[in-house]
Amino acid sequence: MAGNHIRIRRAPGKWVVRTGGAVLGESDAALELSEGDRPPVIYFPRGDIAMAFLDRSDTTTHCPQKGDAGFFTIVTRSGRIEDAAWSYDTPHEAVDRIAGHLAFRTGDAVTVERL
Secondary structure, rough: OOOOOOOEOOOOOOEEEEEOOOEEEEEOEEEEEEEEEOOEEEEEEEEEHHHHHHHEEEEEEEOOEEEEEEEEEEEEEEEEEEEEEEEEEOOOOHHHHHEEEEEEEEOOEEEEOOO
């Protein structure tokens, strides 16, 4: 099960995820997951994300602390960003707060920031 090194809290303020100049989602109910020494990851409620721009990919991963993750590709007019988001549909009980939420791989194509 999940170790004590994972902490989930409500992310303070309003958060936005953008790609190619477009806003994919905005939320004041995002969660912040901290795991050991890694930078915190913001998880957005799916209801706050424009899911029409996300296609589920065939990629999956397994985390011993969180469970099985499924990935999504962002599809926009300017192209595809493969496996840019992930979600734990049925996470382990210790981290079940992230169920129904999406996290994004940030970089040149995708930004997540607090407004």
